[in-house]
Amino acid sequence: MAxxxxKNIHKSYYLDKEEFPVLKGINLxxxxxxxxxxxxxxxGGKSTLMNIIGxxxxxFEGEVLVNGKLLDxxxxxxxxxxxxxxxxxxxxxxxxxSHLTVLDNVLVALDMTTLTKEERKKRALTLLDKVGLSEQVKKHPNHLSGGQKxxxxxxxxxxxxxxxxIADEPTGALDSQNTKEVLALLDEIARDGKLVIAVTHSQEVADNGTRIVHLADGKIDGDxxxxxxxPIPDDPTKITPRVLPAMASYRTAFKHFIYNFWRNSLIMLGTAxxxxxVLLFSGLGNGINGYIQNQINSLANPQAVTVFKNPTGKKMTQEQIQSSLGRTMATDPQSMTLSDHNLKRLSKIKNVSSVEPGITVSAYQATxxxxxxxxxxxxxxSKSVTSSSIKQGHKPGNGEIVLAKQQAIQLSSAKNYKKMIGKTIDVSFNWVDKNNNPVPVQGRFKVSGISEGASSVTAITYATMVERLNKANAxxxxxxxxxxVNxxxxxxxxxxxxxxxxDTNNKRVMGAITVGSILKTVNTYVSLASTVLAAIAGISLLVSAxxxxxxxxxxxxxxxxxxxxxxxLGERKKDIRRLFTSESVFIGFFSAILALVIVGIVALLLNHALYGLIKYNIVQITVGNVIFAIVIAIVISFVAALLPARRAANLNPIDALAAD
Known part of the structure; x- marks a missing residue:
């Protein structure tokens, strides 16, 4: 059995509807x-016949049988x-x-075998030594002569x-000496038990084989x-084939990426x-949010809610609560007291970690x-006041008081106000007793600290306040x-x-004033602004795509x-698609790395330049930003490569081989 x-191979080409027969019933x-x-x-149809055999x-019409089995x-x-x-x-x-070395050009066929990496390399080197190229393995094809190629x-x-x-005009581009050597190699291959089919128009070349099949005008006219x-060897070698592993495609893609690195670097720079x-605006958004939060936190604790009695029993905004608070405290402070019952109700609210009762006096005199x-x-x-507002000294302890800077200046002088720390001052104010009758309250306090800025306060501890009020029977x-809040x-x-x-009359009894809600609103606006700016910058990513x-x-x-x-060589359409998409992904990945390096340098410079002014790093790149940059670069590059990769995979192999 052959x-x-x-069997009866017929092949025609068509120009419009006109048929041009090339093979006319080949039986071999x-x-x-x-x-x-x-x-x-x-x-005469030689190359067409070889493409069918290969x-x-x-x-075409007809049948090709290999080892007795029909090849569909x-x-x-x-x-x-x-x-x-x-x-x-x-x-x-x-x-x-061209972009692979001599060794890699041989390995590309061995990648589709079950041999190990070491075995593949050993076989490739053995074959190159067999054809006399053991000294040329690291060279690229453009550094070789025709015979070496x-x-x-x-x-x-x-x-x-x-x-x-299948050898298609294997000596057509060689001189006489190389022709003899190549023909000797082909003869040696046949002696190893392989079937060698050489297409040629040279009678001299044909005479070196074991058999000559003459093809003319699409028909066999001589055999x-x-x-x-x-003779076939008793123990012929056999290497098991396999589909191309994905890693082999990635390696080839990376080699081409490196081979054309400088051209690819321009694409990477544009994408980067x-x-x-996008990263810079996101980092600015993070920094501005952090800076605003830092500033607000230095003024007041955003997790503290200040609670006052609701004097109207109706729903009130924070602004309305603060406005009515000042008037009521001055005219009828006793009406603003919070009952123990309501304080307990506050402590039972979900997510409340603690409740601190407090007393505020609307008018006093310091001496x-x-x-x-x-x-x-x-x-x-209380915890609603931050210690960062105290620029000199410390927060008050028992029998101590923190003064606002302006107050300290008025009690001393602009030059010597800091010396007020440690001094004792007298404080007096009018309060009421349990029957709402006026009661004078006096006390001596040691100055523990001086507060400055928008959050400056004059404050004593709650225990100290209660002690002084008790002494005055207030x-x-x-x-x-x-x-x-937790x-x-x-x-x-x-x-x-x-x-x-x-209360029992369904009237609202308390009103809440929060800094946290204000902070959250500000953060929302800043995040929105940074997102919009990042989205605008993201348009450049479309250009990159x-x-x-x-x-x-x-x-x-x-x-x-x-x-x-x-x-x-046997690669599938899938392998070709992967080859191009993976190279594009390499471009995207290294673009992201380049972008991260650039934004790191720019962020360092901006933070260094502005830190002296605001004492804060205004550009903050998070791990999430880094992951986003890498993912978005890979996704964009992958999607951008889909259509070109699909076109590559759908190319007709015969037409592709004929390309210049």
Whole structure:
């Protein structure tokens, strides 16, 4: 039984509706150990016949049987497997992949075998040594002579140990000495038990084989045996084929990426600029949010809710509460007291960690060394006041007081106000007893600290205030409370619940004033602004995507012949798509890395320049920003490569091999 058999092969080309027959009923049988020359003039159908034998041409009539089994040319996957396992190609124009070294050009065929990495490299080096190129393995094809290139092509054709070697005009571009050496190599391949089929128009070349098949005008008009086929070895070698692993595609893509690094660097720079702009605005948004939060936190604790009695019993805004508070405290402070019952109700609200009762006095007088100063607010210290507001000294302890800077200046002088710390001052104010009768209250306090800025306060501890009021037989009922919330995100919810607490007459009893809700609103606006700016900057990413699409289409055009070579070696459409998408992903990934380097440098410079002014790093790149940059770059580059990769995968292998 013949190893390869062609039965009644017909093939025609069409120009519009006009038919041009090329093969007109070809019937041939081939056996292993033969070196068959298909001889004929140009245009006689030799190359078309070879494409059918090699599993590249699918559109013909007739049958091809391999080892007695029908090769179905309608099934693309079967043809891919056939080319991987059974066929090796040697071309007149060598068809080496220019961006791969000599060694890599051979390994590209071995990647589709089950050999280990070490075994693949060893076999490739052995084959290159066999064809006399052991000293050239690291060179690229453009550094080789014509004869050397053809030897690389032979080594590649033999790499996966195929049973059929197809040589298309293998000596057409060689001088006489190289022609003799290549023909000797082909004869040696046939002696190893392979089927060698060489297409040629040279009678001299054909005479070196074991058999000559003459093809003229699409028909066999001669079949001459020069000598018997070589015997097949008793223990022929066999390398198991496999589909190309994804990692092999990634390696090839990375090698091409490095080979064209400087051209790719321009694409990476353009993409990196777009990602850099998005990162910078996101980092600015993070920094501004953090700066605002830092400033507000230095003024007041955003997790503290200040609670006052609601004098109207109706729903009130924070502004309305603060406005009515000043009037009521001055005219009827006793009406603003909070009952123990309501304080307990506050502590039972979900997400409330603690409740601090407090007392605030709307008018008082401070005296030191004969200097008198009238103040408008003396309050008890609570967690709603931050220690950062105290620029000199510390927060008050028992029997101590914190003075506002302006108050300290009035009691001393602008130059010596800091010396007030440690001094004792007298404080007096009018309060009421339990029957709402006026009661004078006096006390001596040691100055523990001086507060400055918008959050400056005059304050004593709640325990100290209660002690002084008790001595004067005045009421010690709290007229405000500080509710501490366990998390900033829960502040608004807790404030809403406080506002909604009602008495038996269904009237609202308390009102809440929060800094946290204000902070959250400001953060929302800043986040929105930074997102809008980042989105505007993101338009440049669309330009980057277009650049990648154009680059990939150019790459497909430049590598058309390479695509044909890889398909002839047995790579699937899927492998070709992966080759181009993975290279694009490399471009995207390194663009993101470049963008991160640029934004890191710019952020460092901006933070250094502005830190002296605001004492804060205004650009803050988070881990989330870094992950976003890498992911968005990879996604954009992958999506941008889909259409070019699809076009590459759908190229006809025959047309691709014929490309210049």
């Amino acid at each position: 190893f390869l058999e062609l 049988q081939f056996n292993r150990g033969e070196f068959v020359s298909i001889l004929g003039e140009s245009g 599993g590249l041409d699918r559109n 040319h309608k099934k693309e996957k079967q043809l891919d497997s056939y080319r991987r396992a059974t066929v090796g190609y040697i071309y007149q124009s060598y068809n080496l992949i 053809q030897r690389v092509a032979i080594a590649r054709a033999l790499a996966s140990d195929p049973q059929i070697i 001459t045996r020069l000598h018997p086929a070589y 600029i777009g990602i850099f702009a 030191y060394n004969g200097n008198k100063q009238s103040g408008t607010s003396l309050q008890t210290w 009421s010690t009922a709290a007229n405000f409370a500080t509710v501490n 998390n900033l995100d829960n502040v608004q919810d807790v404030a809403a619940k406080i506002d909604n607490l009602r 277009l650049m990648i699409i154009v680059t990939m289409y150019m790459s497909v055009s430049e590598r058309t012949k390479e695509i044909g070579i890889l398909r002839a």
